Amino acid sequence: MTLQDMTTPSNPAATGVSPDIGRWRTARRLLLVLAAAATFIAIFYTVENWRGRREWENRRRELEAKGEVLDWASYVPAPVPDGQNFFEAPKMREWFIKPPSAAYPHLANATNGPRPFSPGQQNQHKDVDLVLAEVRVVTEPAAPNPEGSEVVMRLDDPASRERAAMQVEEAVGPYLIGANGSIILLARASDQEKTARWVVQTDTSPSSSMLSLLFHPNSRRNLHGILESSAWGIEQVGKDLFHVVLKKPVYGAAEYLAWTDQLKPNFDLVRQALQRPYARIDCDYALPFAIDIPNFINLRTASQTLSMRAQSYLLMGQPEDALRELTLIHDLSQVLLVKPSGKPITLVGAMIHAAIQGLYAEMIREGLELHAWREPQLLALEQQLKESNLLVPLVQAFQEERAATTRTFESTKRSELINLFAFEGFTKLVLRWMPRGWFYQNMAVGAEMEQQVVTSLDPTNQLVQPQPVTEVINELASEREARSPYRFLVAVALPNYAKALQTAAGNQTLINQARIACALERFRLGQGRYPTSLDALTPGFIEKMPHDLIGGHPLKYRLNQAGGYFLYSIGWDEQDSGGVAGNSRDEGDWVWSMR
Numbered sequence: 001m002t003l004q005d006m007t008t009p010s011n012p013a014a015t016g017v018s019p020d021i022g023r024w025r026t027a028r029r030l031l032l033v034l035a036a037a038a039t040f041i042a043i044f045y046t047v048e049n050w051r052g053r054r055e056w057e058n059r060r061r062e063l064e065a066k067g068e069v070l071d072w073a074s075y076v077p078a079p080v081p082d083g084q085n086f087f088e089a090p091k092m093r094e095w096f097i098k099p100p101s102a103a104y105p106h107l108a109n110a111t112n113g114p115r116p117f118s119p120g121q122q123n124q125h126k127d128v129d130l131v132l133a134e135v136r137v138v139t140e141p142a143a144p145n146p147e148g149s150e151v152v153m154r155l156d157d158p159a160s161r162e163r164a165a166m167q168v169e170e171a172v173g174p175y176l177i178g179a180n181g182s183i184i185l186l187a188r189a190s191d192q193e194k195t196a197r198w199v200v201q202t203d204t205s206p207s208s209s210m211l212s213l214l215f216h217p218n219s220r221r222n223l224h225g226i227l228e229s230s231a232w233g234i235e236q237v238g239k240d241l242f243h244v245v246l247k248k249p250v251y252g253a254a255e256y257l258a259w260t261d262q263l264k265p266n267f268d269l270v271r272q273a274l275q276r277p278y279a280r281i282d283c284d285y286a287l288p289f290a291i292d293i294p295n296f297i298n299l300r301t302a303s304q305t306l307s308m309r310a311q312s313y314l315l316m317g318q319p320e321d322a323l324r325e326l327t328l329i330h331d332l333s334q335v336l337l338v339k340p341s342g343k344p345i346t347l348v349g350a351m352i353h354a355a356i357q358g359l360y361a362e363m364i365r366e367g368l369e370l371h372a373w374r375e376p377q378l379l380a381l382e383q384q385l386k387e388s389n390l391l392v393p394l395v396q397a398f399q400e401e402r403a404a405t406t407r408t409f410e411s412t413k414r415s416e417l418i419n420l421f422a423f424e425g426f427t428k429l430v431l432r433w434m435p436r437g438w439f440y441q442n443m444a445v446g447a448e449m450e451q452q453v454v455t456s457l458d459p460t461n462q463l464v465q466p467q468p469v470t471e472v473i474n475e476l477a478s479e480r481e482a483r484s485p486y487r488f489l490v491a492v493a494l495p496n497y498a499k500a501l502q503t504a505a506g507n508q509t510l511i512n513q514a515r516i517a518c519a520l521e522r523f524r525l526g527q528g529r530y531p532t533s534l535d536a537l538t539p540g541f542i543e544k545m546p547h548d549l550i551g552g553h554p555l556k557y558r559l560n561q562a563g564g565y566f567l568y569s570i571g572w573d574e575q576d577s578g579g580v581a582g583n584s585r586d587e588g589d590w591v592w593s594m595r
Contacts, residue, residue: 052437089273179307288404391459512546
């Protein structure tokens with residue numbers, strides 16, 4: 001027998017401790033551990049809530065000392081008389097206001113609402129591809145057609161490729177790709193026969209993809225370039241027979257106008273409503289993210305339909321009618337600025353406004369490409385363009401969003417915050433259980449970074465500094481920042497600010513270029529050519545020359561060999577690429593070219 005056996009009691013009774021007492025001691029230890037854990041958790045939440053609140057209050061005082069306004073009540077618009085309010089004019093509330101369904105589904109309309117600017121089903125079928133050329137393939141030398149109805153070409157002949165591109169464009173005639181990207185508008189009637197006929201001589205029977213090599217990679221025209229887009233294709237319709245077709249629905253300009261004339265009464269109602277001086281949405285402004293918002297879908301649809309009507313008028317050589325449609329686009333986009341108070345401008349509203357203004361400037365460009373504008377329209381367009389400053393509402397939107405976020409975090413239940421951010425999975429779990437102080441920490445960090453974005457642009461002097469914004473976004477993109485409990489919400493939300501700023505800067509540059517282009521066209525109409533320098537435009541053709549938003553230097557300008565010009569900004573990368581555009585707004589120059 002071992003010493004342990006001799007000293008260890010053979011039964012619990014020998015120790016004087018009953019089984020119940022042992023279990024009680026175990027339970028007591030467990031309770032002590034749970035109490036310690038609960039105490040630790042309580043202390044952790046208390047400390048984190050205190051730290052977060054203190055950090056946010058310090059940041060709030062710093063911002064308010066700089067003149068920033070974080071009180072949401074300051075962004076609530078004052079009531080205006082119904083008879084002077086755009087949104088209270090007949091049909092305007094129904095057409096242009098909807099509840100914020102994305103944030104609060106229980107406030108959403110049962111349906112998406114009316115679509116007063118969509119013309120509905122077209123009577124004439126537009127699902128048949130328009131044939132531009134009929135191609136017959138032969139594998140032996142083709143004899144010249146005595147009647148000249150077929151042109152003989154070879155795939156390996158550069159002259160044949162150039163000739164094919166020219167004949168396709170001649171078959172299309174003057175055209176524009178519709179502003180919504182889904183249709184093609186022709187100056188001629190869509191059913192007018194203009195089919196070219198070719199014989200292509202090859203050593204082997206080609207496929208549709210091989211026949212596409214027949215076309216020169218760069219169309220001679222600069223107006224969207226059908227041969228550079230997905231708007232065309234080659235289809236095999238027989239053993240050795242192919243068609244070159246337009247793949248998108250095709251409308252003659254007169255056809256499109258006749259189809260959409262049914263919408264003219266609705267557009268006239270909008271014109272009448274825009275004569276009212278105020279644009280205030282009447283709703284409860286207590287909860288920032290539960291206020292009614294503009295119906296962005298209807299605003300976008302109205303702008304696109306008006307743009308395509310303007311395109312049609314330009315193709316038909318009716319610039320005054322095109323100006324009327326573009327003026328309505330310009331004026332309608334001002335509704336998003338909730339003038340004259342400017343309260344509250346949401347970030348989404350500012351971005352939609354910038355997008356519509358960019359579309360408006362693109363339509364001006366297309367009219368210039370067609371040389372359709374005349375002196376009276378150019379003067380009117382230049383004045384409208386002069387009024388546009390996309391940076392001012394963007395700054396206001398940044399400030400409003402910050403005040404709205406502050407109000408929301410401070411007054412909204414956690415469950416509603418989770419619904420507001422619409423996160424799922426692990427992030428939703430973190431939001432449900434994390435200390436409230438972490439919200440405040442994210443608010444403090446976000447406010448500081450938002451201020452860096454705000455101070456990177458000067459709307460008064462029309463200047464933008466991309467580098468500070470890029471540095472902020474690169475910092476947030478790091479894995480360490482994304483995992484930080486004090487920054488993970490900021491990492492999700494703040495990139496939208498950078499995208500908004502880049503879009504506004506790009507479209508404001510487009511607007512400034514359009515102003516200069518109108519002056520250049522007026523010079524050309526008078527002199528028969530473009531000037532060699534922009535200095536020739538002031539003060540006779542433009543009062544003050546817009547500068548490059550990036551860096552503040554003059555926009556770059558030079559003539560090209562075809563008698564047109566290049567007008568460009570150095571772009572977001574702040575590098576002069578010699579007028580070469582990049583694949584995105586992040587790289588290359590922001591170019592306006594005319595041939």
